[in-house]
Amino acid sequence: MTSNPPHILIVDDHREIRDALARYLEKNGMRATSAANAVAMDAALKVGQFDLIVLDVMMPGEDGLSVCRRLRAAGNMPILMLTALGDETDRIVGLEIGADDYLPKPFNPRELLARIKAILRRSDRVEVNGGTLAGHRLAFDRWVLDPDRRTLTATDGTEVALTTAEFRLLTAFLERPRFVLSREQLLGLTSGRAAQV
Known part of the structure; x- marks a missing residue:
């Protein structure tokens, strides 16, 4: 475990x-x-x-x-x-x-x-920095990112507003735990273009 x-x-x-x-x-x-x-x-x-x-x-x-x-x-x-x-x-x-x-x-x-x-x-x-990907929500540390609702919520219920770029960047990292992403890959993942990872 x-x-x-x-x-x-x-x-x-x-x-x-x-x-x-x-x-x-x-x-x-x-x-x-x-x-x-x-x-x-x-x-x-x-x-x-x-x-x-x-x-x-x-x-x-x-x-x-x-x-x-x-x-x-x-x-x-x-x-x-x-x-x-x-x-x-x-x-x-x-x-x-x-x-x-x-x-x-x-x-x-x-x-x-x-x-x-x-x-x-x-x-x-999938492990995500001490958290797990369960269903559609990405959990890490004391936070939950809900891609469907596009919200980042702390365990105490506090919601943090994310710009589109912040949301895409956070999602890119959380979906690829312990994986080094190049600048080009990050640009592709966050701009909506296809990126070879």
């Missing part, structure tokens, strides 16, 4: 499952945050950066399939679905609506961990 471990959001209405999974993931070098339902998940997503969501299908209120569909429409956050429904049709539906993987309950926590690691390897998770 890196010095900035993956942050996993566990969404399950059973407290015992949430707590056990959080402890297991933390014991294995990850960070974990728990949410009891879709409302709590939405609140957590507003204030935190996550690399993957472990999502239970059967929850009161908005069910996991609906949540998965909504999350997928909003971006590319990796999603691993958990369900007591072991039916093949349910698994297929979950995968068709956008889940990256599907694990029936009961499951071995070691298998869950292995599946999380596999999803993260396949996802767009």
Whole structure:
């Protein structure tokens, strides 16, 4: 694992499952945050950066399939679905609506961990100066750059206005961590011209 471990959001209405999974993931070098339902998940997503969501299908209120569909429409956050429904049709539906993987309950926590690691390897998770590229947002240090909204936000909620040139330059650096860019490459990347990197 890196010095900035993956942050996993566990969404399950059973407290015992949430707590056990959080402890297991933390014991294995990850960070974990728990949410009891879709409302709590939405609140957590507003204030935190996550690399993957472990999502239970059967929850009161908005069910996991609906949540998965909504999350997928909003971006590319990796999603691993958990369900007591072991039916093949349910698994297929979950995968068709956008889940990256599907694990029936009961499951071995070691298998869950292995599946999380596999999803993260396949996802767009890229280190960015101690932060991660999760979905469309670029996180680094105590800042988040949202390319879709063109905003730079501090963890305390402070937004910094960026000129177009500043935005393009920051994006160029964040999308290419630990990579030296020449003046010509930076000019190409920030002017909108194609640049060979």
